[in-house]
Amino acid sequence: MPRELITICVGQCGNQIGSKFWDFALREHALHARDGRFDDAMSSFFRNVDASGDMMPVGSAIRSLRARAVLVDMEEGVLRSVLRSGLGELFDQSLTVASTSGSGNNWAQGHCSYGPQYGAAIRECVRRCAETCDSLQSFLMVHSLGGGTGSGLGTYTLGLLRDEFPDVFRFAVSIFPSEEDHVITSPYNRHVRPVPLRTR
Numbered sequence: 001m002p003r004e005l006i007t008i009c010v011g012q013c014g015n016q017i018g019s020k021f022w023d024f025a026l027r028e029h030a031l032h033a034r035d036g037r038f039d040d041a042m043s044s045f046f047r048n049v050d051a052s053g054d055m056m057p058v059g060s061a062i063r064s065l066r067a068r069a070v071l072v073d074m075e076e077g078v079l080r081s082v083l084r085s086g087l088g089e090l091f092d093q094s095l096t097v098a099s100t101s102g103s104g105n106n107w108a109q110g111h112c113s114y115g116p117q118y119g120a121a122i123r124e125c126v127r128r129c130a131e132t133c134d135s136l137q138s139f140l141m142v143h144s145l146g147g148g149t150g151s152g153l154g155t156y157t158l159g160l161l162r163d164e165f166p167d168v169f170r171f172a173v174s175i176f177p178s179e180e181d182h183v184i185t186s187p188y189n190r191h192v193r194p195v196p197l198r199t200r
Contacts, residue, residue, distance in 0.1 A: 003133075010149060015071055067090040076100055083096070103148025115152065
């Protein structure tokens with residue numbers, strides 16, 4: 001049986017790219033698995049639950065899919081649009097962490113202010129998501145290095161994962177801003193040294 005992977009989308013960019021990832025994953029699986037069964041490949045990224053929320057085993061018919069995902073943003077607009085989209089039912093709303101004021105495209109605001117303020121909530125969401133896994137293999141974090149939440153809170157979250165789950169692999173999809181980015185702080189945010197990643 002393949003081991004599970006939890007995706008953590010942080011910030012506006014991370015959640016927008018993450019929502020495209022989930023759409024692509026479902027379309028790709030539908031092309032190759034036409035029998036409507038919850039198979040090993042799908043179980044790496046999704047849970048299959050019945051009407052009461054109980055998990056269905058691999059090999060059963062697909063009832064209702066739930067992404068193995070934690071969504072984090074300090075501006076609730078993007079999260080709200082993801083949860084209200086056609087893919088909204090994939091996500092467990094109790095595994096989201098949101099605020100209303102945003103990080104103002106400031107790495108320090110995301111890392112030094114929101115990190116300590118929301119770190120416990122993020123840790124709890126990740127822990128609860130991990131409890132649904134039989135054999136958690138890795139985390140995949142999607143975030144940007146140009147803004148405040150994705151860069152600052154994103155690097156804080158990577159450090160949190162390192163401390164809380166030292167034996168679980170961590171992979172990061174880090175989106176760099178273009179040279180002509182309109183956000184004045186982007187060059188500073190992307191040159192901040194992130195937390196060193198150790199896979200073991």
